[in-house]
Amino acid sequence: MKIEKANAGVLTNFEVLDFLRSRGAKTDPMGCLGAVTASECKVYEYLLKTPACNQTRESVFEFVKRSEGFRLADADKLNVINWRPSSAADAYAMIEECGRRFSRDERGDVRDEDEWVQEFLEIVKEALPPPPPKAEAVQE
Known part of the structure; x- marks a missing residue:
């Protein structure tokens, strides 16, 4: 290469x-x-x-388009696309300073963090396909 x-x-x-x-x-x-x-x-x-x-080019583009209102940094988008958070804990771990950055909306109004995270996770769930099932532990 x-x-x-x-x-x-x-x-x-x-x-x-x-x-x-x-x-x-x-x-x-x-x-x-x-x-x-x-x-x-x-x-x-x-x-x-x-x-x-399980992702497609279309699903990645759809996520990027639908997440524009969340003002994610490029690195945040990359983490979310690569690892597809499924819980609030995942989202907080992937998005830098999640609580501080997204407690206000684009107009400066204070937003409830939990509502923001749930709205964000709903977009992730709708736009990005679920990850593959985890392999079962081998039993001896």
């Missing part, structure tokens, strides 16, 4: 997964021989276990 332009921007996990799919990455190690390196196959296999595996 050759780097065409360094630091051209950040990529979501979905975009990396889409790129690896276009190059022919597979979960079968023998199927990875050729245009895709072994490390790229490992990244591909990992990303298949993240929310990125």
